[in-house]
Amino acid sequence: MTPSSNPKMAVAEPPVVPPPTADRQLRLQRAWKEPTGFFGWFTKVHHTSIGTRFLVTAFIFFVLGGLLAMLMRLQLARPENRFLGPDKYNQFFTMHGSTMIFLFAVPLMFQGLGIYLVPLIVGTRNIAFPRLAAFSYYIYLFGCVFFWVGLLLNTGADRGWFAYVTLSGPDFSPGKRVDFWAQMITFTETSALATAVCLAATILKHRAPGMSLNRMPMILWEKLVLSFMVIFAMPAVMLSSSMLLLDRTVGTQFFNPAEGGDVLLYQHLFWFFGHPDVYIIFLPGTAIITTLVTCFTRRHIFGYLALVVSTISIGFIGFGVWVHHMFATGLPQMGESFFTAATLMIVIPTAVQFFCWIATIWEGRLQFKFPMWWVAGFFFVFMIGGLSGLMLASVPVDTQVHDTFFVVAHFHYVLIGGAVFPMFGALYFWIPKMMGRMMNEKLGYWNFWLFFIGFNMTFFTMHFLGLRGMTRRVYTYLPEMNWGWLNFVATIGAFLMGAGVLVFIINFFWSRVHGRIAGTDPWKAGSLEWAVPSPPPHYNFAELPTVNGREALWDAEPNQPIVTGVRDDIREVLITDSLDGDPDSKMDSPEPSAWPFWAAIAITGLFVGSVFSAKSVEYTSIPVIITLIGWYWPKWRETQQRKATEVWSD
Amino acid sequence: MERLSERPALDVSALPTVVFGPRNPVWLGTILFMLIEGSMIAMVWACYFYYRTRTSDWPPGVLPPNLTWGVANGIVFILSLGPAWWIRRKARAGDLLGCRIWLSVLALFGLVNIILRGFEFANLNCRWSANAYASTIWVLMGVHSGHLLTDFIETVVLAALAFTDRVDGTRFTDFDENSMYWYFVVGIALVTNFVVYGASRLF
Amino acid sequence: MKLSRAAAYATLLLLAGCQSNHSMLWSSASKQASDIEWLYWFIFWICLVVFVLVIAFFAGGLAKSNVDEEEMAPILESNEPGDRRAKVGVSIALGITVVTLFVVLALSIVTGKTTEGLTSKNPITIEVTGHQWWWELRYPNPQADLTVLSANEIHIPVGKPIVVLTASRDVIHSFWAPNIDGKRDLLPGYQSAFTFQIDKPGIYHGQCAEFCGEQHAHMGFEIVAQTMDEFQHWLNQQRKPAVEPQDAKLVHGRDVFLTHACVLCHTIRGTDAGSKVGPDLTHMGSRRLLAATAISNAPGSLAGWITDPQRIKPGVRMPANPLAPADLDALVTYLRSLQ
Secondary structure, three states, rough: OOOOOOOOHHEEOOOOOOOOHHHHHHHHHHOOOOOOHHHHHHOOOOOHHHHHHHHHHHHHHHHHHHHHHHHHHHOOOOOOOOOOOOOHHHHHHHHHHHHHHHHHHHHHHHHHHHHHHHHHOOOOOOOOOOHHHHHHHHHHHHHHHHHHHHHHHOOOOOOOOOOOOOOOOOOOOOHHHHHHHHHHHHHHHHHHHHHHHHHHHHHHHHHOOOOOOHOOOOOHHHHHHHHHHHHHHHHHHHHHHHHHHHHHOOOOOOOOHHOOOHHHHHHHHHHHHHHHHHHHHHHHHHHHHHHHHHHHOOOOOHHHHHHHHHHHHHHHHHHHHHHOOOOOHHOOOHHHHHHHHHHHHHHHHHHHHHHHHHHHOOOOOOOOHHHHHHHHHHHHHHHHHHHHHHHHOOHHHHHHHHOOOOHHHHHHHHHHHHHHHHHHHHHHHHHHHHOOOOOOOOHHHHHHHHHHHHHHHHHOOOOOOOOOOOOOOOOOOOOOOOOHHHHHHHHHHHHHHHHHHHHHEEEEEEHHHHEEEEEOOOOOOOOOOOOOOOOOOOOOOOEEEEEOOOOOOOOOOOOOOEEEEEOOOEEEEEOOOOOOOOOEEEEEOOOOOOOOHHHHHHHHHHHHHHHHHHHHHHHHHHHHHHHHHHHHOOOHHHHHHHHOOOEEEE | OHHHOOOEEEEOOOOOOOHHHHHOOOHHHHHHHHHHHHHHHHHHHHHHHHHHHHHOOOOOOOOOOOHHHHHHHHHHHHHHHHHHHHHHHHHHHHOOOOOOHHHHHHHHHHHHHHHHHHHHOOOOOOOOOOOHHHHHHHHHHHHHHHHHHHHHHHHHHHHHHHHHOOHHHHHHHHHHHHHEEEEEEHHHHHHHHHHHHHHHOOO | OOOHHHHHHHHHHHHHHEEOOOOOOOOOOOOHHHHHHHHHHHHHHHHHHHHHHHHHHHHHHHHHHEEEOOOOOOOOOHHHHHHHHHHHHHHHHHHHHHHHHHHHHHHHHHHHHHHHOOOOOOOOOEEEEEOOEEEEEEEOOOOOOEEEEOOOOOEEOOOOOOEEEEEEEEEEEEEOOOOOOOOOOOOOOOOOEEEEOEEEEEEEEEEEOOOOOOOOHHHHEEEEEOOOOHHHHHHHHOOOOOOOOOOHHHHHHHHHHHOOOOHHEEOOEEEEEEEEOOOOOOOOOOOOOOOOOEEEOHHHHHHHHHHOOHHHHHHHHHHOOOOOOHHHHHHHHHHOOOO
């Protein structure tokens, strides 16, 4: 046990442990009981329930987005094809991109994995602000439904996932299509911001004693940086989409050049969000790689400090490169060169991460278990994407390949390489914890190879299409361009990818029933989530842990202390100091509640109503106020309970 | 972890359950919400100045907003900092009666702010659909009015709560946090006032 | 007259033989495009070397450290010499990375300066205005009657700097001919200028490169690079109003034009038709392709286009024009006579 000068870290001698485990567990079970049944579903506030919902829902939208892509590829397989007309195609590519970015990537990588894993990895019983976390799910779900209802009613968004003005404005996009897109942004950004607040608070205030900042597992650093990135980036897109919505519904002139409006302002606001957003999608991938490399090389990661600094640097520099999406607009050369420099600079922390991972593998004892295949896939795929990014960073080259399939190839390599491959690795790694059973490896290999081969078939060929002049967002192309056979190959690849994902889904359902029982720690990994049963009980830890090193389980002393004095008959959690993780106070964790659900319903009414009638806000805000007050209003019984046992700080 | 009964214990039973300020996760949550809302409105300020660079006529085609109501509301905002600060003292001392009084006073200040804000809107000297400048100042005032309404309702709810029997130690921390958020509302108000009333005349 | 018309046709047909392959590689026709291509290849080779090196080190690590055990092996205790080795290796790799990035940055800036840096005292200026979904062209001249208005087919002389002034009437478009230069967006509310110079005669295909609505996919243009004489001849021809039809069929065709919906959108200088909503048709007969390169300038395709443009470019602003066969035939003949 690392000695600490902090008197709060006093260890009682001789051992003083409360009554036998069985009684404790019963009390904890009772106190932390998750509601069951149909109505109970709407009141759950435990992070494992909410995290699971995010993972499942986001994966469903991954599949839906992928289906749209397959249909798009069918249309592009031949020149002047008539499978989809321009209207349908425009809706499909918009819905595909928007679904993948807003309904899948951030919700799965940041919200799903974050909400599920972070409270376990910090060593606490529930996430901070559990009702806010529950709310973040409902508002996300309603946003997904709202957005897709638009497509199903043939009023789907059709101006691209970034919806540039003036095309997306009131003059050139009549009807409600772009309104569905703009308001979907509001839904999903509200959700992400709420999650960010929960995760940042959990990471800063709920860590197990002994888990000082420099002992935090990489995932916690990454989620902390991500939370702040979300907090500073999401407002920009909330603003740009709301300004667009106002132009379209109440006649503001933000983006109307005839009345002082400015089309470039939209791009600046959008990409000020949009670029950090892709790092919000990529950084979770890096933390997953770090975690998997650590576990499967059986050693502490090499370069922990460098990796932390890299993660933070990417978080910062990511906000300074947005103009590289605007190199074709004719901005002054000096300004553009600055952004080239910043874009190239962000390669440095990414390269540092790569070198540290490789160094860890060289100096480790590698066991190439199945999740590591996805790490290998990440290395291969993401590297290609990063290198094509080098070309795009250079203004002259970018002016040729911008808005062509070369860019489409680049961002699919970095996003699928940087997020989807790690995602599959993460799922094969952590689903045993969530489900209690291992996934089938044979099916896993089919999943991997179908997906890997299909992916490269589809997207590698797109580099050539771009270099040969094929522009983006075209529903068809002329035969004399000679792009036909490359497009055909790309289409085949898309179906192979689809097959790979299908195999994963089959694997998941098969493994639920037939998978090998996982046990508590099948991978003999080092972080705290592997100290609890699989799946975790709703109180997470029977005994709250303390931590002695960066890999809590590997670095634990033989008699590593456990925390006592946190009540097990009510929902109570330990609050620790932000920097060194010393115990500081205790607080109640909220009981299950339906208020987050009702508040999400009310806010959905507000958001949806405002799209159809600006005046409706006067009425729809009333349920919002009522549900938020209801959410806050304390219960009498709990108030008396707290009053009876409260201890004021001095 | 095995043989739990043999593990040494880190006993936290004496730790407090009512803490004020940065020690309290709710404080952190409030700060994070302030960062979110602050970022958003800071970007609207930035839009204002961006539009300014795109034209020489400023405000374009319209008169600047009338100073009177902006200045009046600004003064009321500054005065309201007093009750807000006093609530913090009372809350940290656990003085329920003090909190009841001063929360009610703060709520009244908030009400005056809202009424004056109504007059401000009526005296912006332009319709939001006139041009980009007009749209921007309406949105600036609108977003801040959202903050103002939110904290006014929150203050009213807390004041009402203070008169019930549902007040335990953690509710005093809520009274304290609410004042901190009120400081934020006032700070944003003053900068926004400067942009809307000052920048239209100075730049 | 007939001879010059034949000459014009001949030139175009000849040039059609050397039509571009619309690629940014191995087919540049200007210094701008070839400078950019050079930079592309330079960065490409760097990328290839980096990729091979990193994958080699990754694979090497896998091979070196691989332990083939079913059970999870015990944790490695700290490995001081190993970590020292790793520190050296990572530092070297980092150093190489930083230097490489600086080189790429410097070259990008230098290439940017040379491609943007073309200035001239006597350029040919062309105003290109984007519309949904066609390109309005204007060759301005201080004398109003010498200003040329056209659409979709840009003629320029080789060996002379061309300044393009961009504008848009509606949404953002992007002007892009990969054989010639990088692209430039046409932004509503902004005007920007860029310069290029074509060295080889030929016909170079271009396409709109910013999603602009339903028929973004069919918004192409052609740059016809000719000798100075040919270009001057073309320019003079374009300056003239439409030839007065002598033939009865042509007169009939013109009447069809003037008495149907055509006049609501199109201009034919020399007649009463003066609307600026759609492309200027005064010399449309001289163009190689029509409808922003969606169809060829042949009687069949033109007739099909006039009758039902929605079949070729669904969503285009031009309505269907059901005409009696005789009217249609006369109209097509008339329009193709507008050289």
